[in-house]
Amino acid sequence: MTTQPTTTYLNVTHGLASWLLTKDHKRIGLLYLVVVSIAFALGGVFAGLIRLELLTPPGDMVTSDLYNRIFTMHGVAMVFFVLIPAVPAILGNFVLPLQLGAKDVAFPKLNLLSWYIFVIGFIFTAFAMVMGGVDTGWTFYTPYSTTASNSNVMAAGVGVFITGFSSILTGVNFMVTIHRMRAPGLTWFRLPLFVWALYATSLVQILGTPVVAITVLMVAMERGLGLGIFDPTLGGDPVLFQHLFWFYSHPAVYIMILPPMGAISECIACFSRKTVFGYSFVAFSSLSIAVFGFLVWAHHMFVAGISPYSAMVFSFLTFAVAIPSAVKTFNWTATLYRGAIWFKAPMMYVYGFLGLFLIGGLTGLFLASLGTDVHIHDTYFVVAHFHYIMVGGAIMGYLAGLHFWWPKMTGRMYSDGLAKVGAALIFIGFNLTFFPQFILGYMGMPRRYHMYPPEWEMLNVLSTGGAGILGIGYLLAVGALLWSLKYGAVAGDNPWHATGLEWTTQSPPLPENFVETPIVTEPAYNYAHREIKVV
Amino acid sequence: MSEVAAPAHAVGHGHDALHHHAAQQHHFESLDQQHEASTLGMWFFLVQEVMFFGGLFTAYMVYRIWYPEAWAEGSRELDILLGGINTVVLIGSSLTMALAVRSAQVGSNKGAFRWTMLTMILGLTFLVIKFFEYEHKFELNHVPGANFVFEGPHANQVEIFLSLYFAMTGLHALHMIIGFGILAWVAWLAHNERFSREWSTPVEMTGLYWHFVDIVWIFLFPLLYLVDRAGQLG
Ligand SMILES: [Cu+2]
Numbered sequence: 001m002t003t004q005p006t007t008t009y010l011n012v013t014h015g016l017a018s019w020l021l022t023k024d025h026k027r028i029g030l031l032y033l034v035v036v037s038i039a040f041a042l043g044g045v046f047a048g049l050i051r052l053e054l055l056t057p058p059g060d061m062v063t064s065d066l067y068n069r070i071f072t073m074h075g076v077a078m079v080f081f082v083l084i085p086a087v088p089a090i091l092g093n094f095v096l097p098l099q100l101g102a103k104d105v106a107f108p109k110l111n112l113l114s115w116y117i118f119v120i121g122f123i124f125t126a127f128a129m130v131m132g133g134v135d136t137g138w139t140f141y142t143p144y145s146t147t148a149s150n151s152n153v154m155a156a157g158v159g160v161f162i163t164g165f166s167s168i169l170t171g172v173n174f175m176v177t178i179h180r181m182r183a184p185g186l187t188w189f190r191l192p193l194f195v196w197a198l199y200a201t202s203l204v205q206i207l208g209t210p211v212v213a214i215t216v217l218m219v220a221m222e223r224g225l226g227l228g229i230f231d232p233t234l235g236g237d238p239v240l241f242q243h244l245f246w247f248y249s250h251p252a253v254y255i256m257i258l259p260p261m262g263a264i265s266e267c268i269a270c271f272s273r274k275t276v277f278g279y280s281f282v283a284f285s286s287l288s289i290a291v292f293g294f295l296v297w298a299h300h301m302f303v304a305g306i307s308p309y310s311a312m313v314f315s316f317l318t319f320a321v322a323i324p325s326a327v328k329t330f331n332w333t334a335t336l337y338r339g340a341i342w343f344k345a346p347m348m349y350v351y352g353f354l355g356l357f358l359i360g361g362l363t364g365l366f367l368a369s370l371g372t373d374v375h376i377h378d379t380y381f382v383v384a385h386f387h388y389i390m391v392g393g394a395i396m397g398y399l400a401g402l403h404f405w406w407p408k409m410t411g412r413m414y415s416d417g418l419a420k421v422g423a424a425l426i427f428i429g430f431n432l433t434f435f436p437q438f439i440l441g442y443m444g445m446p447r448r449y450h451m452y453p454p455e456w457e458m459l460n461v462l463s464t465g466g467a468g469i470l471g472i473g474y475l476l477a478v479g480a481l482l483w484s485l486k487y488g489a490v491a492g493d494n495p496w497h498a499t500g501l502e503w504t505t506q507s508p509p510l511p512e513n514f515v516e517t518p519i520v521t522e523p524a525y526n527y528a529h530r531e532i533k534v535v
Numbered sequence: 536m537s538e539v540a541a542p543a544h545a546v547g548h549g550h551d552a553l554h555h556h557a558a559q560q561h562h563f564e565s566l567d568q569q570h571e572a573s574t575l576g577m578w579f580f581l582v583q584e585v586m587f588f589g590g591l592f593t594a595y596m597v598y599r600i601w602y603p604e605a606w607a608e609g610s611r612e613l614d615i616l617l618g619g620i621n622t623v624v625l626i627g628s629s630l631t632m633a634l635a636v637r638s639a640q641v642g643s644n645k646g647a648f649r650w651t652m653l654t655m656i657l658g659l660t661f662l663v664i665k666f667f668e669y670e671h672k673f674e675l676n677h678v679p680g681a682n683f684v685f686e687g688p689h690a691n692q693v694e695i696f697l698s699l700y701f702a703m704t705g706l707h708a709l710h711m712i713i714g715f716g717i718l719a720w721v722a723w724l725a726h727n728e729r730f731s732r733e734w735s736t737p738v739e740m741t742g743l744y745w746h747f748v749d750i751v752w753i754f755l756f757p758l759l760y761l762v763d764r765a766g767q768l769g
Contacts, residue, residue: 103562106572172579180572206583214590218702226680227698228691229594235605235691240597244590517564 004411004490008508023108024511029094030409031115032085035122039081044471046074051467054460059451067450068135069151075138080160081122083394084252087259089118089170091401092198094409096174098502098509099192101183101518106176114169121163128155137448139245142230142238146222153223157216164213167255171205174198183501185520192500192524193282197262200286204251204293212248215241239304246297254293256390258286260397261328264353267400268332270498271347272339275525278331285324292321302373311370318368325361329354345419349400352427356392360385363438381441384434392430399423399477406481407491411508414484422480425473432466499525558734570736577740581747588751591703595758598695605689609696610762612677614668618760621664622752628657629749636742639725639735647738648725654745655718658711665708700759707755710748717741
């Protein structure tokens with residue numbers, strides 16, 4: 001039986017100040033974990049309210065105005081404060097320097113500053129929630145957000161603007177870290193695929209986020225000073241807002257999904273005891289997603305009156321950007337083929353991810369086709385599609401990574417059985433919640449209404465029931481992890497017998513990660529040359 | 536050096552590990568690695584700055600194509616002389632900034648201090664002139680918003696032009712004010728003789744930032760002040 005190491009990053013200093021002033025990337029990762037979890041709980045409560053209202057056909061629980069605010073706050077909390085920071089800021093912060101064999105990220109002070117910026121942005125947004133919420137939808141479309149709104153658009157907008165800089169600075173920090181902080185021998189093509197994914201994500205963060213920041217700023221000026229940049233009565237154009245917004249917000253989808261994809265690559269290699277099939281293809285697919293993701297934004301605007309010729313180009317490019325995602329999915333499957341599958345809790349999430357991401361990705365193609373998009377635009381089909389990607393893909397990938405690295409982060413092992421039950425409930429609950437929404441959307445149920453005709457009641461009841469199971473699944477997963485902190489077995493340095501430098505140091509790691517800087521002499525995922533000690 | 540093929544920057548460069556420069560942070564292997572990280576980080580930061588201003592430039596471009604007459608009308612409201620003087624002032628400040636970097640790199644703290652101060656003075660000159668331009672617009676009620684007054688057939692569209700004028704030059708001025716603060720810090724470091732041939736990273740990074748802010752103005756001046764003004768001055 002292994003015992004806990006005596007000095008770790010967790011116990012080297014004590015007290016609140018030692019956490020709030022820390023420059024240790026591992027502690028900063030945990031700081032993000034706390035705030036993101038709070039936001040996730042908040043967003044989850046809003047989601048629950050939405051599903052409760054939709055349990056019955058009439059809009060009897062909340063007014064339509066309050067309903068607008070509920071789904072907006074759900075979207076704002078989940079997109080900007082959960083999905084975007086979850087994997088890069090929590091797992092990325094914790095794991096990246098460890099995987100590179102570095103003592104820390106390139107700019108530790110900037111890293112802490114990013115967290116504070118994130119928290120300040122969150123406070124502004126939480127303030128907007130407390131003061132009565134925002135009713136624009138998470139997209140802040142004009143004129144909902146300008147002349148047609150009397151809710152707290154300013155506070156929420158400022159919150160999103162500020163949070164954006166946290167994302168940008170983290171992106172700068174990670175890119176420099178990957179370029180300049182690699183251990184001797186750790187060449188680009190020996191990097192774990194999680195690092196490639198973070199690099200591609202950072203690229204999107206520094207190229208896209210500033211554009212949405214300046215766009216939100218323009219909306220704020222329009223609202224606060226009465227300018228008319230997006231106001232058609234003054235000669236402005238609301239569609240310009242949509243272009244600028246989606247120029248960021250489509251690539252933002254890749255900020256949310258690329259890092260979980262990286263975590264999936266790590267887990268699949270480890271639990272199949274094989275190197276990832278087509279390593280360089282998977283690595284470059286991340287980069288090509290990052291680059292081509294910038295050329296598809298107008299697929300959100302096919303019915304907004306854009307020129308049919310540009311719509312055709314954007315439709316074609318949207319089909320094209322599905323290719324690198326497909327490359328990843330095929331290569332993951334090929335990695336499983338004839339692997340020595342070790343079925344632990346992270347692998348449950350990997351399987352869940354593969355199935356749900358596949359459905360989410362393929363239904364995206366329905367929306368990319370100009371003809372079908374006219375039919376299903378702004379219906380529950382769209383809602384179901386992006387939840388399959390964002391929750392079925394991104395959150396499942398996040399949970400896979402969290403369960404994979406948890407023993408490294410905490411030094412403790414959770415109950416595998418309990419974690420698996422949680423994963424199963426999440427998978428079942430998720431499908432029950434969102435699969436009926438594909439059908440509802442195809443039948444024409446529009447999104448963002450608090451009532452619907454009685455013939456859609458059965459599918460909506462299923463969806464609400466599924467949301468309940470999903471919620472219980474999350475609580476169980478969180479419970480299993482928290483339980484391990486006190487009662488979990490001591491994990492040891494490398495409970496999964498995994499490759500990767502993060503597993504060569506103790507769990508939880510030393511304050512400066514490694515006793516001495518490691519030297520890398522082998523490619524990533526060299527499982528073929530490892531003794532298999534599967535228990 | 537180790538035997539394995541290693542990215543050159545990641546190894547200790549054979550520096551004596553026992554003699555760290557005072558400015559070297561402990562998580563870097565060497566001062567060179569730290570310098571390279573800072574430089575790369577600054578360039579990546581400037582990339583995001585380009586995108587940040589890019590949103591406004593996009594809006595400018597769209598509306599200029601839609602409303603060419605209003606753009607010409609609006610542009611004629613701007614003071615070409617003050618704008619021109621400011622352009623010269625700002626280019627001058629880039630020269631003094633470059634000289635400050637050069638002084639620090641050859642280890643002259645005195646030179647770095649002097650050139651940094653001069654850069655600050657030129658930057659301040661720019662901001663003062665900009666302030667008078669803004670004030671004049673306030674007097675004429677040419678500031679977009681509730682009190683906006685403009686005679687002419689394209690008043691609404693001129694208002695959009697002036698909105699973008701204030702947004703773009705205002706954001707630029709904000710960058711100058713931040714740069715002014717950073718320059719003050721650099722001057723203080725130089726005053727305390729902190730730079731040497733081995734270490735002048737803060738001056739170099741400030742230089743990159745300052746030149747970027749300068750380049751933004753190089754684009755703003757013709758786009759805002761020089762629309763359809765061939766043959767006129769003032
Ligand atoms: Cu999109």
